[in-house]
Amino acid sequence: MDFAFDARTEELRAKLLAFMAEHVHPAEAVAEEQRARLDSPWLTPPVVQELKAEARKQGLWNLFLPDAELGAGLTNLQYAPLAEITGHSPQLAPTALNCAAPDTGNMEVLAQFGTEQQRKQWLEPLLAGEIRSAFAMTEPEVASSDATNIETRIERDGDDYVITGRKWYISGAMNPDCRIFIVMGKTDPDGTDLRRQQSMVLVERETEGVEVRRAMRVYGYEDHYHGGHAEVVFHGVRVPAANLIGEEGGGFAIAQARLGPGRIHHCMRLIGMAERAIELMCRRAVSRTAFGKPLARQGQVHAWIADARVAVEQLRLLVLKTAWLMDTVGNQAAHTEIQAIKIATPRTVVDILDQAVQLHGAGGVSQDFPLAELWAAARTLRLADGPDEVHQRSLARRELKKYL
Incomplete structure (x- = not known):
């Protein structure tokens, strides 16, 4: 195993280290000052948008995605030292590079499993950093460390799915720029294969019946830069069947x-x-x-x-x-x-x-x-x-x- 950085990794490391020193670290105090003056704590400080524009201009954008057509085309070994550098300022740097969770995982899901229409409607604006997203899996009523426990129901009704359930610690959901949820629930709760009961569907935040109830704190922090961690209730939310990701039972x-x-x-x-x-x-x-x-x-x-x-x-x-x-x-x-x-x-x-x-x-x-x-x-x-x-x-x- 040769862990020496290749030429591309060295080039990106040098650019990223300079970007952190010249832009990200000086912006940390600025972001805090700006946030204190915003009308809502969930709004993004203007300096973050400036960081995103500068990162994109420098080619430090979507570094996490190995697909060369959609992202930077880096291997995991190439991305590892770059992600480490962003860990020096985890509140600002990943977002500035469009490499922040949960968007990264959601983009990977859409890139790998999404239909052409789903990718066009949601993946493209996520890749461009124009919107944010959330991944709704964890539930307060069950031990969600065992994903087969999930109780949220996704029921087929004609050309639609109807989602009913309660989720919490849904990262990013408090951010007004969060426009889409990937929701995991059960389409076949009585199925004999516990790992084929679940499916995933796309739910727009503004869909009738979606209630972003409150922000969950993490050791007292509301984690504003991450977009918060919300409790979200789905009250019989109706979405088109075309919003299914992959196949039923593939969640x-x-x-x-x-x-x-x-x-x-x-x-x-x-x-x-x-x-x-x-x-x-x-x-x-x-x-x-x-x-x-x-x-x-x-x-x-x-x-x-x-x-x-x-x-x-x-x-x-x-x-x-x-x-x-x-x-x-x-x-x-x-x-x-x-x-x-x-x-x-x-x-x-x-x-x-x-x-x-x-x-x-x-x-x-x-x-x-x-x-x-x-x-x-x-x-x-x-x-x-x-x-x-x-x-x-x-x-x-x-x-x-x-x-x-």
Whole structure:
């Protein structure tokens, strides 16, 4: 395995690092100031639109999509170091590059499974960054870590489907630019194959019966830059049968196809978050004095920084190996590695961020540093796209199978 960056990756890395330094990091404080003056906290600060225009002009656009006709045509191994860089500013950078979840996963679904009409109507404006989208799967009444539990009903009625159900933590749904939902529910709730009961349909936000009820908080944060995480109720929502994605009963398989790349993208960005935490730790350590000497000369601080560096290097190698396997043998063959990074990366990065908060003292839990918000985001990723325990269960069963 050769993880040396190829010429194209090196070129894009250089451009992206410059874009982050010249545009993204200076825009972080500007975005906060602008948001405070907006009529709604869910409106996008003007500086974000400026970042998107600049990123597109520089060719830093849709880097996540391996389809060369629709996106940048990068492999997972090429995209990994770029996604890591965006993790240094996860609130702004992914959105600026049109590489933010849940839009990325939704675009992948539409590109892979959508009809020509669905791609024209929804994929094209998403690729252009003109609209946002949401993915409605998780439900409050059931353990959604087991997707077969989903209770939302999608019932055929003539030329329409009628959707009834309640979802929550639907990322992006509070953003006024969110125009389309991909909704997962059951078209065959009594089917004998639990993994063929589900289907996915497209539902326009403004369709009668769609109620975006409230914003869900994440450790107290409303995650405005992500478009919020909403509770959404579908009150007998009627959509054309042509809004079905793929085939009836194909929802579970589509969800798995969608989540594979999403999991590795999250892990790539998490490494960038950890790198920013290490940078902040080092800057804090050399600038603060306690008990007569700089924090940088305290033994415990040395241990935190050293352990963080070792952990990040280990995680990066595992993520790069996983990306390489996805490119060379496919997502299914890389299943063990995908689950391994999904278990290890959020858990480890949470620990690094926790130590960075500790080093910053009261400042670490304040809004004056990004650490508390980064911690909340990283901790949430121990649940999102499947909790640790689900991945541990699946990975362990695969290991044990060799001995049974």
